[in-house]
Amino acid sequence: MWFQTKPRLFLRELRYIHNNLPQTQLYFSKKDTWCLKGKITIDEIDQAFLLEFPPTYPFSPPHIWPYKDMHFKEVADFRETTHQYTDDVLCLFTNDGGPGSWHFTMGLSDVMDKFRESVRLAQKKLHTDDHTSIINPLPGRHMSMEIYLPTEILDHLTQFPQTWGEIDLVSFADNRPIKLIFLDPQSEIMLGLLSKSPWNEYKLIEKKTNGIFVKLPFLMREFRQKLGTVNNLAEFLQAYNFPPVILINQHFLLLLFSDTKKFQEKVGTSQDFVSQIIYLYEIEGQNLSNINRIPLYPVHQISIPNDVFQRTLGTLDKLVDQIKQKKVLIIGIGTLGSTIALELAKTGIQMFILYDLDTLQPVNVCRHTGNILDVGCYKTDILREQILLRNPSAQVEAFHIDPFKCENILQFREFLKNVDITIDATANPVSNMLLNELAVDAKKPVIFGWCGYNATQGRIFRVIPFKTPCYNCVNVQLQQSPAIYPRIESPIKIDQNFQFEGYRQPGIPGISIDINFIALFIARFALQTIFGTQDILPNSYADHYIWNNRRSLIQPELDIGVTPFKFNRIPQCPICSLHSRSPKLDRKSAILIEKLGKELSADKRLEG
Missing domain, CATH: 3.40.50.720 (NAD(P)-binding Rossmann-like Domain)
Structure with missing residues (x-):
């Protein structure tokens, strides 16, 4: 365990707790790891929390849960900020390797500073980024599904005059978590799209899951802002003139926005590699009254062969x-x-x-x-x-x-x-x-x-x-x-x-x-x-x-x-x-070749 193999690190964290977190209690949990429970004061407001050091610490950050009070029975809901995972852990660090990422040289002091900053932003509703629950629903766990949307299909959906319609999710093969979003495989539109694309070379499993796409009349970055306090998904769609009946007997809901578009075929800068996320909600058997509790998956655009050769572009x-x-x-x-x-x-x-x-x-x-x-x-x-x-x-x-x-x-x-x-x-x-x-x-x-x-x-x-x-x-x-x-x-x-x-x-x-x-x-x-x-x-x-x-x-x-x-x-x-000689023959050679050619032709006529 980290506290046994890294005694100096353990002493450093104990010293920080003693000097800076007087209203907390450190204890050894049943999961054989150290936990910290208590409260801190942020802008004169007490905030209860539970912190757990993972076995992989300090190579991964501690997990921290915000609670409503010191009874530690109900976790505080920070989902509107998109900085809370579906297991209620707060997301304090990005995973892109940038300045906001966790590094093994960091410690408990960095975690608590980030926690205070995140709570302040949540209280004032100043969170502007959207880097957590959409990217990583569960920290440290693999997604149960990876969903890709072929650019041919996305281009059709964005130009399609209707604001909503049905989609299908199909698999590459059995027991694979990767899904593709297609239209009805037997429709004339779908057959036309496939006939012009290289997807014909792939053997797709016909097992499909029903879904529906909805095109919302605003920018993607405005989604959380527009959602506001209307957490009920059905009511939210109804506010934009989408009938609630469209959600009946559907497994997934794909949200498109006014700025959703397919990638350009030529990639100009490194920013063009950034995957534009489209929201896909798993609505089957879910309580639609709180959209923040509905499982959410990132949808990545995929283009064959452009995406396949993205990593050669930097060299070639x-x-x-x-x-x-x-x-x-x-x-x-x-x-x-x-x-x-x-x-x-x-x-x-x-x-x-x-x-x-x-x-x-x-x-x-x-x-x-x-x-x-x-x-x-x-x-x-x-x-x-x-x-x-x-x-x-x-x-x-x-x-x-x-x-x-x-x-x-x-x-x-x-x-x-x-x-x-x-x-x-x-x-x-x-x-x-x-x-x-x-x-x-x-x-x-x-x-x-x-x-x-x-x-x-x-x-x-x-x-x-x-x-x-x-x-x-x-x-x-x-x-x-x-x-x-x-x-x-x-x-x-x-x-x-x-x-x-x-x-x-x-x-x-x-x-x-x-x-x-x-x-x-x-x-x-x-x-x-x-x-x-x-x-x-x-x-x-x-x-x-x-x-x-x-x-x-x-x-x-x-x-x-x-x-x-x-x-x-x-x-x-x-x-x-x-x-390598000049293709122009000298006069003597040209006359000789012409004479031999005539003799050969005469011999063939005699044979005939």
Whole structure:
């Protein structure tokens, strides 16, 4: 307990009680915590109170209850100030980390100062903020429900000509506390709204709870002021020409105000992140005579995908709209490729083309982004579903075919011309060489990434046609100058672990921690390649990196790291040097090509 582990703190509080609170009594309660009961004089008026030190003190503040008199039978009602929780505890501190928040360096003196200030404000009805019962109905407890209102629905409600109407609360799934406010799912209005929004991608439980919305003709901040002494909810609504019958057989009441509106799609400042609270009262089985006693829930607006990517805005800033327009092609959706794709989707990229022939096998589950329920499914289909669950606005084309086969190569070339970057995570030399030639021909950047045996080392480099060495340039230099350019060798015999099924199958063994480390690097490398001229995502230091997660000949002084290496373009490279020539052929070459073309056409006519 805090008073046993922190004796100095306990003595400090005892000294304060002795010197400043003579009309109080300190005692040890049945709940094994210290309590303080008594009264203090505030502006010549005695105020009785009960204070309880929680077991987590001083990391959380003491709980304090105001009482009407020294009999301690009836708690004083401070609910009109919105500074009293539903369990009658006064809210004296905010939880936003600001100057009004509780800090573990504070003590009983700070609590009593806040208590005096709050009572004075309540007596003079000068409380202006609304930061307690609406935000946190019960201190230290989780809400029984979290309620979200899609911006499409809110926009419709605020523009709807009627001042009141029915709403429904639906759940994402059974036993989840999160609820969504919708209109009648079968109504034409609702079907029209859903058809234009990404909510179609979510499987909503049709269990619904009936409710009603009411639009009040004043500002949200004026609600408490307008409520005044009319605590009866039915009478309050009747005063604004709403018939009391609208509350019959309803579970919830949603209050909208004249300044209730949906968020703008673009967030300009940090203030735009502040959730505009809309009141939702649980009225089923409640006594409506005292609105301050009715359970109240905060309602948060939610927009897909804008809200999903709020936390990337602070970093990506002006690039947010550009990122949505970028398209990425990934070949090889194994552990490396699937992680890269998912991380890029989390940044806001919405267009993907995925290629992989394989299905998920049991030996893949411990590393892949797919799970045991996905075994037997194509890896591309698994990843497509995962991306859409992160961002339902994404457009994902998934192919479980070999892009380099004759019947697929033409389609693949067209895709390659229309993407912003391609990532090869196959670790297949043949695939690498074919993609290298096609990418250089299409003048599109490509990143090659692969892991060495047991994922202890690997290589990452990008090919930017006519600017950096291509895949062939790198391979030639690795073969011709092994002393200058480091090669990655297997640290153990290849057949050492072949008694394990996972090692006999295609793919590179290794734990996902090591593979994901490099996947994250490649994902950022891809963004830097796309937006390399931007200050927000400056270009990378190098085009070629060797990485390792243990000491090696390349990095004997480091246990883990990424080392840049510089490769040069080969002047006589058959891939990038020929393609880098001027597209205008010399006259002699042009005449020769024209002659060969005519001969080929003549041969085909003869065959016909």
